[in-house]
Amino acid sequence: MSVETEVGQPEVVQEAVRQADAAAAAAGVTVRQAEPGDLAAVIGLFERTWGVGHSPDKSMLLALDFAGNTVLIATRAGKPVGATLGFLGWADGVHLHSHMAAVVPWQRGSGVGYALKLFQRVLCLRHGIADMRWTFDPLIRRNAHFNLVKLGAEVVRFLPDFYGRLDDVITGSDRSDRFEVCWRLDSPRTRRALAGERPPTWSASDSLPLDVDFERLRVDDPAEAARRREESRALFRSALSRGLRPELTGNNDYVFTTDAADSAPGPA
Template sequence: MTETPAESDFEPPRAPETPRFPDEPAPSDVVRAAYALAESAADAAGVRVRDADPRDLDAVVGLFERTWGQGRSPDRAMLQAMDHAGNTVLIATESGPGVTSAAVGATLGFLGWEGGLHLHSHMNAVAPWRRSGGVGHALKLFQRAVSLDHGVTEVRWTFDPLIRRNAHVNLVKLGAEVTAFHPDFYGRLDDAITGTDRSDRFEVRWRLDSPRVLRALARGKQPTWTGEDTFALADDFESLRADDPAWAAERRTASRQAFREAFSAGLRPELTSENDYIFTADSADRDDSADRS
């Protein structure tokens, strides 16, 4: 599975209110700031984001299946076990005067330790009528705050590299960086998003308190990445894939060659100002403003 194109009454910043053992340190300024940023994003989206409880799990399953198709969500028992064990099973509900608390977004992440302790963010779903409205962003920021609160400073996930809006959200808006290319990562999915297309994925690393991420979350100016090779992305690959599968298959094949050559040369994909890929050897934390000082 992969994170969707997504784009919380939110509980107040929870770091100060979370029950702690007597010898557990108080939340740091970084953690407090992360919860405050998540709360602000949720307010802007008109939602409340919080940890799911057992009463929410049917709604979480429903959101995942609405996004990927019937039977494509972990079942309720699995979500219950993961939630009970402390993984991030998060839910976003409508907020505001006179509105019901209907679930409009959900996120699932679990701990991993391959290559270092991290949270693997596996699924991020938003109801169709609330996409592109900031719900997915609010969920990600709450996930970041919870991770930092528990001493986890890195989140990873995968996404289809040909979906332009996901690339923009991941690399520019959130400040994640591509670390690997995985052809056919999940095998043939036949789900509501990918269909019969190949499940090629970029893996990204979100270093939660890095200069790159802090700049992105502050909406700072993105660097002008240096590099000679680029790869153009379609404005709406998903619609074009549905309308012309043969064309989509050709673009998939071309992208595989471009990505393999770039990674073999030690280059990393970033986005140009036109939201096309440029392959660069620049530091992921490059900051053009420092060059002008």
């Protein structure tokens, strides 16, 4: 990357730096805080992902960057391939809200998004921020796996139709249902996830198969996608109202459990 190290940093920060550097090296990218000259490229990455007009404008990004928020860019051979935007929040405790993350289509799944997230983690830990939060569409299986399994974040809230109708390239006219996740940056759950350990086998009260590519279904069969959206919304509302938390099975289907979020894996 490299994330600069400093003498006397706590061990958790030093380890976070090593993990972030390893993630960037594995993805073949350099990750850094954006400079004013990078902001046109950051906007381009956001608009390539969500469509023209669906990025903060340059003045807003400049202000967020100037104030020290995480406006980050990932480059390969000097060319931008990913970007992310996060800003401080204080609802339910001070945290970084990681709002947008974009990767060029031909690099998705190559580890660029993971490298960006781990760089954000380093910056948070250096500044004494223990939690990161963000929202994601609960029906997008790859995002659920990335957030809950690869990073070790945990679902804390269901937000039906959180943004209203977005009409962007990704969501179209679909409802903007979201899970809010909390990534406790130095929890046992997170440390195990980042070490590549397998998650527990969760005890389950209810379940929901994620057995289709929902992004493709929205394009190919909007009516069926809408039916699944309504069905899942009812289940999410019911499960979370009863104190159940969604987790993923080894097949990346949802189960709803009261097990502790930091439960350790049992014997193989």
